[in-house]
Structure formats: structure tokens, C-alpha cells
Amino acid sequence: MIAQTLPPPYYAVIFTSLRTEGDNGYGAMSDEMEALARQQAGFLGVESARNEIGITVSYWRSLADIKNWKANTSHLLAQKQGREEWYDHYKVRICLVERDYEF
Amino acid sequence: MIAQTLPPPYYAVIFTSLRTEGDNGYGAMSDEMEALARQQAGFLGVESARNEIGITVSYWRSLADIKNWKANTSHLLAQKQGREEWYDHYKVRICLVERDYEF
Numbered sequence: 681m682i683a684q685t686l687p688p689p690y691y692a693v694i695f696t697s698l699r700t701e702g703d704n705g706y707g708a709m710s711d712e713m714e715a716l717a718r719q720q721a722g723f724l725g726v727e728s729a730r731n732e733i734g735i736t737v738s739y740w741r742s743l744a745d746i747k748n749w750k751a752n753t754s755h756l757l758a759q760k761q762g763r764e765e766w767y768d769h770y771k772v773r774i775c776l777v778e779r780d781y782e783f
Numbered sequence: 784m785i786a787q788t789l790p791p792p793y794y795a796v797i798f799t800s801l802r803t804e805g806d807n808g809y810g811a812m813s814d815e816m817e818a819l820a821r822q823q824a825g826f827l828g829v830e831s832a833r834n835e836i837g838i839t840v841s842y843w844r845s846l847a848d849i850k851n852w853k854a855n856t857s858h859l860l861a862q863k864q865g866r867e868e869w870y871d872h873y874k875v876r877i878c879l880v881e882r883d884y885e886f
Contacts, residue, residue, distance in 0.1 A: 681836045682799045682874050692878055694795060694840055696785045696830050727799050729832040733784045735840065737797055763886055771785050771885040775795055775878035782874040783866055 683725025683739055688777045690724055691740045697770035698733055706766045713758050720749050739777070746774065786828025786842055791880045793827055794843045800873035801836055809869045816861050823852050842880070849877065 699706070717723055717738060722745025728736040740746045749755060762770070802809070820826055820841060825848025831839040843849045852858060865873070 682801065682872060688876075692795075692797060692876065694797065694880075696840075698785065727836060727838055729834050729836055729838045731832050731834060733830060733832055735830055735832045735838045737799075737838065737840075767886065769785060769886065772883060773791075773795065773880045774882040775880045777797075777876045777878045779877040780875060783870065783872065 681727070682782075683727050683737075685724045685739045685777075685780070688780055690777050691743060691746055692775045692777050693738045693740065693746055694773040694775060695736045695738070695770060696733060696773075697736075698768040699730075700766055700768055704765050705761075709758055709761065709766075713755060716752070716754060717749060720752070721745055723749075743774070784830070785885075786830050786840075788827045788842045788880075788883070791883055793880050794846060794849060795878045795880050796841045796843065796849055797876040797878060798839045798841070798873060799836060799876075800839075801871040802833075803869055803871055807868050808864075812861055812864065812869075816858060819855070819857060820852060823855070824848055826852075846877070 714726060714728075717726065722741035724739035724741060726736065726738045728734070740749070750759075817829060817831075820829065825844035827842035827844060829839065829841045831837070843852070
């Protein structure tokens with residue numbers, strides 16, 4: 681559940697969101713997109729939690745891998761439906777992970 | 784709830800954790816630490832969500848600001864108690880936010 685990523689440097693995409701009311705197919709699509717992301721080149725892991733807001737952090741080997749995933753046809757459709765139906769507001773941050781440690 | 788940070792570059796600290804059973808003073812300390820973090824130089828915002836795992840992302844102007852907050856005396860005590868009582872496992876990632884966008 682805590683992603684076991686490789687030693688830095690690698691990339692993180694922090695996706696923070698406020699959902700609309702109701703499921704409207706969101707849960708199924710979210711599971712499907714996570715399964716699809718796991719199959720992409722350069723995917724290193726994902727962590728997700730939601731209560732008042734949702735935070736999903738996905739980890740990637742490179743910026744090119746992130747760009748490819750963003751442009752994936754099924755993912756583009758999900759992004760469109762996300763803006764139309766599922767999200768009131770979201771913010772995406774593309775980050776270079778410089779250092780990590782754990783307990 | 785979604786942090787309104789300044790234009791990149793800035794820094795993010797992604798803190799992902801698995802809690803132990805029971806509260807054991809965690810909730811109160813967590814609120815206290817968030818209030819204290821907000822008073823630190825270079826603090827830009829924080830986002831937090833928890834269900835199976837907890838994800839807290841705090842945003843900072845620079846690495847020096849992150850280092851100062853990590854070394855804050857009250858925060859050091861909280862970190863110690865975190866390792867002894869509140870967390871089964873956690874991972875910290877220090878990241879340079881290169882790009883962001885929102886909807």
C-alpha cells in the first residue's frame with residue numbers, strides 16, 4: 681500500500697481532487713485506470729487515500745513515461761469524463777523525487 | 784483543502800503512513816503539528832487524506848525550509864512519538880515540484 685519505489689531520482693505525480701456527489705461510475709473507472717497505469721512503461725507504484733479530499737500519488741521512472749500515460753487513449757477518455765462528471769476541482773503536480781527515507 | 788501554492792518551482796514532502804491501532808493521542812498531536820507547520824517560514828500549504836493509508840503532502844518554498852521544520856524541537860518530539868507509538872510504517876519523499884495545473 682506504501683509504494684516500494686526504487687532509489688531516487690524518480691518522478692511523482694500528485695493528484696489532489698474534490699469529487700462531485702454520487703459515484704456515477706467513478707469507482708469502476710478509477711480501478712480500471714489504476715490497473716491500466718500499472719501496465720505502463722516506467723510505472724513504479726501508486727498510493728491513494730480519500731476522505732474530505734482525495735490524494736493519489738503515482739510514481740514514474742521519467743517525465744516521458746508520465747507524458748505517455750497522460751496521452752493514453754483510454755486515460756484521455758477517463759480524464760474527459762473526470763472533468764465533466766466526477767471532479768469539482770483537481771490539481772496535478774509533477775515532481776522530481778530527490779530523496780526518500782522510511783521507517 | 785486543495786493547497787493554493789505559488790507557481791513552481793517549489794518543494795513537496797510526501798508523507799505516506801500506516802497507523803497503529805487506536806488513537807493514543809495521535810489526533811490531537813496531528814492537529815497541533817499542522818498548526819505549527821503553518822507558522823513556519825516557507826510553508827506554502829498542506830493536503831491530507833486517510834483511509835487504508837494516510838497521505839499528507841506539505842508544500843515548501845525551499846529545501847532549507849523543510850530542513851528547519853524537520854529540526855523544530857516540538858516536531859522532533861512528535862517524530863519520535865510517531866515512530867514509538869503511532870506509525871507501523873511510513874515513507875517520506877522530498878520532491879521538487881516542476882510543474883502544476885488544475886481544473
